Amino acid sequence: MDTSDFAVRLADKLIAQLKDGTSPWQKPWKDGQAFGPYNPTTGNRYRGVNIVALMATDFTDPRWMTYKQAQRQGWQVKRGEKSTQIQHWIWEEERVRLGRNGQPELDDQGKLIKELVRLERPKVIFAAVFNAQQIEGIPALEAKRDLEWNPIEQAEKLLKASNARIQHSAQGGAFYRLATDTIHLPNQDRFSNAGDYYSTGLHELGHWTGHPDRLDRDLKNPFGSAGYAREELRAEIASLILGSELGIGYDPSQHASYVDHWIQILTETPKEILYAAADAERISEYILCIGEKQKLETLQAQGARQVKQEIALEERIYLAVPYDERNEAKALGARWDAVEKAWYVGPDVDPAKIAKWELRHQPEPTLDPRAEFAEVLRSIGGIVDGDHPIMNGEAQRIPAHDDKRGERTIFYVAHLDGVANGYVENNRTKEVVRWKACGQLLSQEAKAELLAQAAQKRYIRRQTEQQIYEATSRRLLEELRGPGCSLEKTAYHKAKQIDATLGAPVRNGNLLVPGYDLQGKLWTIQYIKADGTKRFAKDSRKHGCFHVVGAPNSAVALRKIAISPVVVIAEGYATAATIAQQPNICALAAFDSGNLLAVATALREQHKAKLIVIAGDDDHRLESNPGRTKALEAAGAVKGAAIFPQLSPEQKERGMTDFNDLASQNPEIVTAQFQELLARPTRQGREGEMSTNKERAVLRTMLSDSARGTKERGFYASRHAIRGNHEPSVELDRDL
Secondary structure, eight states, X not given: OOHHHHHHHHHHHHHHHHHHXXXXXXXXXXXXXXXXXXXXXXXXXXXXXXXXXXHTSSOOOOBEEOHHHHHHTTOEEOTTOOOEEEXXXXXXXXXXXXOTTSSBOBOTTSOBOEEEEEEEEEEEEEEEEEEGGGEESOOOOOSSOOOSSOHHHHHHHHHHHTTOEEEEXXXXXXXXXXXXXXXXXXXGGGSSSHHHHHHHHHHHHHHHTTSTTTTOOOOOOOTTSHHHHHHHHHHHHHHHHHHHHHTOOBOOGGGGGGHHHHHHHHHHOTTHHHHHHHHHHHHHHHHHHHHHHHHHHHHHHHHHHHHHHHOOGGGXXXXXXXXXXXXXXXXXXXXXXXXXXXXXXOTTSOHHHHGGGBOOOOOOOOSSHHHHHHHHHHHTTBOOOTTOSOOSSSOEEEOBTTOOTTOOOEEEEEEOSSSOEEEEEETTTOOEEEEEOOOOOOOHHHHHHHHHHHHHHHHHHHHHHHHHHHHHHHHHHXXXXXXXXXXXXXXXXXXXXXXXXXXXXXXXXXXXXXXXXTTOOEEXXXXXXXXXXEEEOTTOOOTTOBEETTOSSHHHHHHHHHHOSEEEEESSHHHHHHHTTSTTOEEEEOSSGGGHHHHHHHHHHHOTTSEEEEEXXXXXXSTTOHHHHHHHHHXXXXXXXXXXXXXXXXXXHTTOOSHHHHHHHOHHHHHHHHHHHHHSOOBTTBSOOOOOHHHHHHHHHHHHTTOSOOSSOOOOOOHHHHTTOSOOOEEEOTTO
16 A cells, blocks of 8 residues: 555545544544544554544544554454554664765674664555454443543643733634734633633634744635635644543534535545644644743743844854953954853954954964864864873774763874874764864964864854754654554563553563653653663763653653652663652653753753652762762752662662662562652742751761762751751651
């Protein structure tokens, strides 16, 4: 089957249903009565045209899965049942990377290096799925949908968070006016119930997303035209998705006049259903993310305006301004970049006035060739330490700032014979520098120019890096949406004694743990093999990303964080999954100790009064105990609490370090620790509170030793607690 055949078959079915008034978007339902198709083995809902294809069937159960997914759960498709076809588009595929000589490249271990390549035309994969009504052994569908929110309240929040201008009237209908960018609705008392009002409002909000400043669809077609009907088709399917996601009622009766147009459109252009469903998915995603992104988008917009006023990032021209001439440069409009430690101007500045400070693009001069070459290595992103640079004419490798542990991305060869020279290449960014020593002393002007050049290179490198991250994000999103994922226990789950959780599917025996930011955007996936080996998706961003245990998608994850009284951040997924079993706790995995601070501070920015607890690992066998040190650092930064597993000396001797280790032998201790945490009194702006003079004495002793917590002592609070400040950070351990 190809895409055209799929579209024709679906269009033919929809045309017949439109004539009978039974197409998916012609069926009304009440609040909480129905919801869209989803896969119970992965927890993911179906998207785009697949929603329409599955809802166009005669089945009333929303659960769908492949034959193999049903088998893995111990269920069996009934004999003689026919499948329903869905499709998935793949825009990237993995290929072996070729070197300059056309031969495959190998890594340090002699294995082929593979990379993802963007395809000029996507590959379309078709999958056969079965409905729960066609499957034996599957549990019965719950009669009532269990929502974690009030549908009406959620719809009201979305309308308000959109900042759309909504005008109500005692007369007239509901519509969106592009010329004024306004939504017009009848007064709420003219609707039979609140659900009808909000479903109508969200329908018009769907049209509102088509404005050129948003999703930019063609909204200029006159009423009654085929183009107008195409837009209505997109809004109707989007309303279908939104009603399903929010659990709000859906009433399509007011749009019945477009049926003839829809029949004509699908008859003439069957593929229109593919395009309409794809646009409807974008509309629903845009609206559903509005509420979670409102605060951050406001901050970003303010920041964007400020950057634009000061000078947009991509328009900055860095200058080599000596310290003694800084006031002169400032008077001409130059601004100081505190991060890059360099002055810059915008494109509107008179070139003649800044000519003496412009970069001359000459080699960076220095007295010592090794020091000069070290600056070259740093300018391309390298970390120079130890004996480097080694200038013996042999190939060398050093790590880059964004390398993972064990990686060495920077390649160089340097010579001291004759005129010192060298070659440097960043194997990730493909940036190359050929260097020759100058042997000059660095003047004040030369130092300023060196700083400006380095700043310019860093900006270019960061922009390139961000583009790579964005491409990876799109690739990973398609990977999670693709077929082959299921909710099942692997050997890793069994070894860690944890359950499989929604939002962390299994594919080909590997556990996939998505990492999102606080905008709900997917940036990385951690792959965990059955033996516990872990790796992150290639070219992905981990910094500041996290995974909320039990959340099937990022929107639900952000809602869980918002409504949970306590948020606990752990290092790894298994530890977070263990903690998530405790009641009234939203558990996050930050992936490693180095990411705890970034995740905690991002959470505190959006949730000023929420109790944030860092569940640290106790790396007692390591000299610096990074698990404890990083946890205390994160807790102190957000004025939160830190809690560590109460391990016995025997358990420490066996190498146990985290709450998952402890729960495998003494789950009652883990439960008791978190019950104690939740029982502690809290106040507004206060995440933890010391209750005894003994605790304060312990704190004074620790602070007098200039310690922010050591691997020997088990209680920590910031100096604010000693001074009576009402925002202490608390470490909770058995020593209390």
